[in-house]
Amino acid sequence: MSPRAAWRLESLGFGDVYDYVAGKLDWMAAGLPTEGTNAERPRAGGVARKDVPICGVKERLGAVRDRVRELGWDAVVVVNDERVVLGLLRSKELDADPDLLIEQAMRPGPSTFRPFVFIEEMARFLVEHRLESSPVTTSDGRLVGLLLQEDAVHESLPHEP
Amino acid sequence: MPREIDRNEVRRLLDGGAQLVEVLPPSEYEEDHLPGALSLPLRQIERQAESLLQRGRPVIVYCWDAA
Numbered sequence: 001m002s003p004r005a006a007w008r009l010e011s012l013g014f015g016d017v018y019d020y021v022a023g024k025l026d027w028m029a030a031g032l033p034t035e036g037t038n039a040e041r042p043r044a045g046g047v048a049r050k051d052v053p054i055c056g057v058k059e060r061l062g063a064v065r066d067r068v069r070e071l072g073w074d075a076v077v078v079v080n081d082e083r084v085v086l087g088l089l090r091s092k093e094l095d096a097d098p099d100l101l102i103e104q105a106m107r108p109g110p111s112t113f114r115p116f117v118f119i120e121e122m123a124r125f126l127v128e129h130r131l132e133s134s135p136v137t138t139s140d141g142r143l144v145g146l147l148l149q150e151d152a153v154h155e156s157l158p159h160e161p
Numbered sequence: 162m163p164r165e166i167d168r169n170e171v172r173r174l175l176d177g178g179a180q181l182v183e184v185l186p187p188s189e190y191e192e193d194h195l196p197g198a199l200s201l202p203l204r205q206i207e208r209q210a211e212s213l214l215q216r217g218r219p220v221i222v223y224c225w226d227a228a
Contacts, residue, residue: 001203001224005184006163008206009220017163020171020223024183027195027223030168036193 028116029139042155044122045115048136048145054079057086061105062098064089075133077143078106084141085112090132112137115144123152163222171221179219195223 006019020026028034031045053076055064068076074094078087087106096105112135113122126134126149136144166174175181181198183190190200201213201222214220 001184002222003163005182005201005203005206005222005224008203009210009214009222010163012206012210014210014214014216014220016219018166018170018174018179018219018221019163020168020221021165021227022167023223023226024185024193024195025226026168027171028193032168033196034193035196035198036191038192 026139029114031115031138031144038118042119043115044113044117044119044136044147044152045144047119047122047151047155048115048147049151050145052077052143052146054083054143055102056080057101057103057106059102060098061089061094061096061100061102064102065094065098068094075146077135077146078102079143083143085110085135085137085143088133088135110135112141113147114139119152120156122147123149123156126152166221171223174219174221177219179221180214182214182220182222183224184222185224189225198223 002019006017010017053068053071053073055076055078057078064076074091076089077085079085087108088110089106093105093107115136131149133146133148136147138144181195182201183194183198184201184203186202187200199213201209
């Protein structure tokens with residue numbers, strides 16, 4: 001639709017016309033703010049915990065587990081140098097053989113969600129699929145944060161005014 | 162000829178004073194739109210572009226995605 005609009009504006013004499021072809025979906029998938037009636041509704045990107053621990057594929061599980069649990073976490077997201085999500089370790093994976101490399105212990109290619117998904121939708125999905133958490137990423141796979149089921153359920157409940 | 166741009170260029174042009182225009186139907190605009198965007202649905206362009214937009218400034222149009 002936007003290419004037709006751009007061409008039409010140009011034909012009407014607007015000389016400097018640009019087409020943001022990736023559009024609103026791309027903007028919202030990057031976790032950027034929007035305006036409108038939905039702007040105040042909680043979404044995955046806003047509720048996801050940004051302080052989730054991260055690690056690399058070549059680290060040893062034992063060292064990562066100690067670091068993660070010392071921080072009070074029971075999950076760690078595996079990323080590369082560009083913060084692109086490669087894997088996830090939840091409590092079960094963290095309890096595996098400490099001598100394993102992270103790449104051997106991790107759950108590779110976890111399901112990820114975009115930041116603009118409404119929190120009610122996320123809560124329903126996480127509960128139905130019995131997931132304790134899920135990474136939230138931009139459309140190019142970069143980590144925004146980890147959304148915990150308990151946070152999603154809490155945020156999707158009606159709040160007292 | 163209109164030029165296709167990405168998100169980074171959108172932000173750069175907006176910093177330089179470009180006008181941002183959503184061409185989706187008004188109901189979709191009302192729910193979510195990019196900060197500062199104007200609503201100019203595709204079918205209203207003929208009638209409203211002149212009054213809504215300033216000719217001396219660049220115009221960026223967008224819809225939902227590339228599909």
